[in-house]
Amino acid sequence: MVPFEVLATASDNLSGVASVELYYHYSVENTNWNTWTSYSADNEEPWSWIFDAPEGDGYYEFCTLATDVAFNTEPVPDQVDLNLGVDTTPTISSVDSIEPYWQEPASFAVSVTALDVLSGVADVELYYQSSIDNVNWGEWKLFSIDNMAPYEWSFTAPDCYALYQFYSVATDVAGNVENAPEAADATCCTVIPAEIDIDPDTLNLKSQGRWITAYIELPGVYDLAGIDLVTITLEGVVPTELHPTEIGDHDGDGIPDLMIKFDRSAVQSLVSVGEVELAITGKWQAVLFKGSDIIRVIEPGKEQRGNRPEVPPGQSDEHPGKRFETPPGQSGEHPSQGQGEVSGGQGKTKDKDK
Numbered sequence: 001m002v003p004f005e006v007l008a009t010a011s012d013n014l015s016g017v018a019s020v021e022l023y024y025h026y027s028v029e030n031t032n033w034n035t036w037t038s039y040s041a042d043n044e045e046p047w048s049w050i051f052d053a054p055e056g057d058g059y060y061e062f063c064t065l066a067t068d069v070a071f072n073t074e075p076v077p078d079q080v081d082l083n084l085g086v087d088t089t090p091t092i093s094s095v096d097s098i099e100p101y102w103q104e105p106a107s108f109a110v111s112v113t114a115l116d117v118l119s120g121v122a123d124v125e126l127y128y129q130s131s132i133d134n135v136n137w138g139e140w141k142l143f144s145i146d147n148m149a150p151y152e153w154s155f156t157a158p159d160c161y162a163l164y165q166f167y168s169v170a171t172d173v174a175g176n177v178e179n180a181p182e183a184a185d186a187t188c189c190t191v192i193p194a195e196i197d198i199d200p201d202t203l204n205l206k207s208q209g210r211w212i213t214a215y216i217e218l219p220g221v222y223d224l225a226g227i228d229l230v231t232i233t234l235e236g237v238v239p240t241e242l243h244p245t246e247i248g249d250h251d252g253d254g255i256p257d258l259m260i261k262f263d264r265s266a267v268q269s270l271v272s273v274g275e276v277e278l279a280i281t282g283k284w285q286a287v288l289f290k291g292s293d294i295i296r297v298i299e300p301g302k303e304q305r306g307n308r309p310e311v312p313p314g315q316s317d318e319h320p321g322k323r324f325e326t327p328p329g330q331s332g333e334h335p336s337q338g339q340g341e342v343s344g345g346q347g348k349t350k351d352k353d354k
Helices: 264-268
Strands: 004-008 017-027 037-042 047-051 058-068 082-086 092-095 108-115 121-131 141-146 151-155 163-172 186-190 195-199 202-204 211-217 227-234 246-248 257-263 274-284 287-298
Touching: 004 017, 017 047, 037 047, 092 121, 108 121, 108 163, 108 186, 121 151, 141 151, 186 287, 195 274, 211 227, 211 264, 211 274, 211 287, 227 257, 257 264
Parallel strands: 195 287, 202 287
Antiparallel strands: 004 047, 017 037, 017 058, 058 082, 092 108, 092 163, 108 151, 121 141, 121 163, 163 186, 195 211, 211 257, 227 274, 246 257, 274 287
């Protein structure tokens, strides 16, 4: 902390000490030093000075020269009396970019770069806030403190699947605390794992059906009515039809699911004969959800791959979905699951592979 007090001791067995003069020299990097400079003289005990570090932050070395009443002045010493560093500049830190933006699973690494060229970094605090709609954000919360480089954490998404923003605050060895930034250093989103069931389980490329049906289950704390139908795509290419849709329990597992449909010809243009995994993504509020299902694609007259028995046209071996596990450390404080129509939904239909 500047200014600070510098004290000296001096003695003379004959005429006595008349005054003591404080000298310093300065270095930016503790290697190349300026010449000795007189700071001031004190002619009264106790021999002390309030030193204001005139050269600013850096390294200082000190010596004193005493003069007695008979005007004898001691020679410059071979070694300095005191050396110390002055650091009044806070550490600069920032949270490193989090890649990819869409994080799955919900536990991922967060790291901070911190720099202090004088006293060094003592510790780094990681702060976060979350949102589900990218408009209303929670308060900033301290996640954890790391006092050893590299500064990194395993972030376990305390507010469950959501959008997250981060910043860091570092403290140096001299006790200088960095100011919190005006904007977040890094952002990301934890992806909601969706359970997907696509019907038909066996897709006949010769069939003339109109739709491919899919059922979407989200973890129970996520109300299906929060799904934005416009954002749902299959393989990021085929958009969902805005109707018909329906919230029900297709697989009878007690977890509501959302029935949606895709244009059959558009889906068939993406697949080839064999086992095919199809991914469906969309947004719940502003949070991405993602899931996939494996179906079998056949085309009568062509060699079929795999050992699964062929399902005749017009039938589907639908299978029940799976239940979810909430990641450790997540509160799940979101709207409770609900039943009802999603915007754009009409009727109750079930697609068949014709």
